[in-house]
Amino acid sequence: MNTIRFEDLAVGAALPPFTTPPVSRLALALYAGASGDHNPIHVDLDFARQAGMPDVFAHGMLSMAYLGRLLTNWVPQQTLQAFSVRFAAITHVGDAITCTGTVTEKDDAARTVRVELTTRNQAGEIKLSGEALIALDA
Amino acid sequence: MIDKSHIGAVISRHSVDVEAGRLRFFAKATGQADSRYVDLARAEAAGYPGLPVPPTFLFCLEMESPNPRALMERLSIDIGKVLHGEQSFRYHRMAYAGERLSFETRIADIYDKKGGALEFVVRETRVTDAKGEPVADLRSTIVVRNR
Numbered sequence: 001m002n003t004i005r006f007e008d009l010a011v012g013a014a015l016p017p018f019t020t021p022p023v024s025r026l027a028l029a030l031y032a033g034a035s036g037d038h039n040p041i042h043v044d045l046d047f048a049r050q051a052g053m054p055d056v057f058a059h060g061m062l063s064m065a066y067l068g069r070l071l072t073n074w075v076p077q078q079t080l081q082a083f084s085v086r087f088a089a090i091t092h093v094g095d096a097i098t099c100t101g102t103v104t105e106k107d108d109a110a111r112t113v114r115v116e117l118t119t120r121n122q123a124g125e126i127k128l129s130g131e132a133l134i135a136l137d138a
Numbered sequence: 139m140i141d142k143s144h145i146g147a148v149i150s151r152h153s154v155d156v157e158a159g160r161l162r163f164f165a166k167a168t169g170q171a172d173s174r175y176v177d178l179a180r181a182e183a184a185g186y187p188g189l190p191v192p193p194t195f196l197f198c199l200e201m202e203s204p205n206p207r208a209l210m211e212r213l214s215i216d217i218g219k220v221l222h223g224e225q226s227f228r229y230h231r232m233a234y235a236g237e238r239l240s241f242e243t244r245i246a247d248i249y250d251k252k253g254g255a256l257e258f259v260v261r262e263t264r265v266t267d268a269k270g271e272p273v274a275d276l277r278s279t280i281v282v283r284n285r
Contacts, residue, residue, distance in 0.1 A: 020169055027167070034160070034167035035198045036206075039217060051218030060222040061197055065168040068193035072172065076184070077232055083193050084226030084277075 004075055006111050006136040015074045015101035015115065020066055022096045022122075023058050031062045058091035063119045063128050070099040070117065071132055081112065085130030095121040104131075111137050140213050140248050140257050140282070148244045149212060149261070150203040158235035161189045164198065188234035193227065196274050200241050200263050209245070209261060215282055223258065224279040230272040233265075239273060240266045246277070257282040 021027075028042050037059055040047035048056045064085050071080060091097065098120050105114035112135045119128040158178070165175045173180040174190065181189050191199075210217055233239060247260035263276040 030163075030167040034163040036201045037198070039220075041218060047218065061194055061225065062168065064197075064225060065164075065192070065194045069168065069170055069172070071193065072175075077190055077193060080193060080229055082226065082228045084224065086224045087222050090221075 004136065006106075006113070009103055009106065009113055009136075011103055011106055013103040015070055017098060017100045018070070018073075019096055019098040022094050023062070023091060025056065025093060027062070028056060028058060028093070031059055031065075035059065035061060037061065055093060057093065058095070060085075060087040060091070060128065063087075063091055063097055064130075066097055066099050067101075067117050067119060067128065067130060070101055071115070071134075074101070075134055075136065079134045079136055080132060081135050082133040083130070084132075085117065085128045087127070088129055089125060089127050091119070091121065091127045095127070097121060097127065101132075111135060139250065139254055140215070140259065142248045144213060144245050145248055146244060146246075147212075148242065149209050150205070150243045151241065152203040153238055153240045154199050154202045156191055156199065156233060156235050156237045156239060158189050161191065161195065161235055164192065164195055168192075186232070186234060188236045191233040191235070193229075194225075196227065196233070196239075196265055196276060197225065197278075199239060200243065200265075200276060203241065203243070209243075209259070213248075213259065215259070219283045221281045221283065222278070223281040224277075226277045228275040230274060233267070233273050238268050240270075242266075255283075255285045257284060 032043050101115045101117045104116045115132045117130040162176050174184045243263040246262040250257045260279050265273040
């Protein structure tokens with residue numbers, strides 16, 4: 001992995017984006033097991049319908065984990081100071097999630113950069129929006 | 139309406155061992171192809187003392203409390219009505235497989251919008267290591283859909 005230096009980064013720089021395979025029911029079952037989030041609304045169709053939802057839907061934290069991958073693919077994890085998201089819309093079964101990030105701020109004194117993060121589905125609808133604070137000399 | 143007198147209450151304290159196998163399962167479930175998160179030799183080559191806990195996995199360890207529904211039960215919230223609204227992490231240092239981490243969660247805020255149609259509960263969790271030193275701070279906002 002190439003080391004990214006603070007000096008080389010400009011506001012507007014994009015993180016290398018990626019798109020996940022469409023979210024499957026198997027993916028939700030695996031995430032339920034691995035994450036320990038056993039809320040039935042993500043894996044049990046009967047429960048989801050009873051709760052008034054048309055289908056099960058993805059854990060928001062699965063998409064946040066994808067954004068975590070976007071960050072750690074780009075810079076070593078120890079540079080990550082803060083990471084936050086707002087879950088703007090539900091990610092549905094079948095959605096292919098595209099993760100993108102852009103440098104929005106550079107603090108020359110603190111030597112940190114702020115990155116804006118987004119996940120979108122195949123229709124371009126924003127599902128998660130968030131940001132991260134990265135200290136490149138950490 | 140959720141009783142706001144619960145603001146400030148500690149809802150759980152627990153300690154959990156970070157297990158390498160669980161981290162590998164999480165890597166699989168999240169499509170993680172970076173070998174530093176699954177292969178100890180690659181993690182060590184990257185300067186890590188063990189398999190790293192990836193950025194969002196602390197949220198999973200937070201749920202390992204003896205009663206993960208403690209918050210919902212205390213506030214009498216129906217889990218079928220709950221959505222995750224926001225999540226944030228502040229990191230003080232990375233954590234690794236083999237560590238024992240402690241979690242203390244409190245209710246930071248309770249508020250509503252749209253005349254109570256939507257209620258919000260904010261919980262904050264402090265994560266500390268075996269020496270009591272800070273590892274991370276988590277903040278979660280859950281949304282309760284009343285209609």
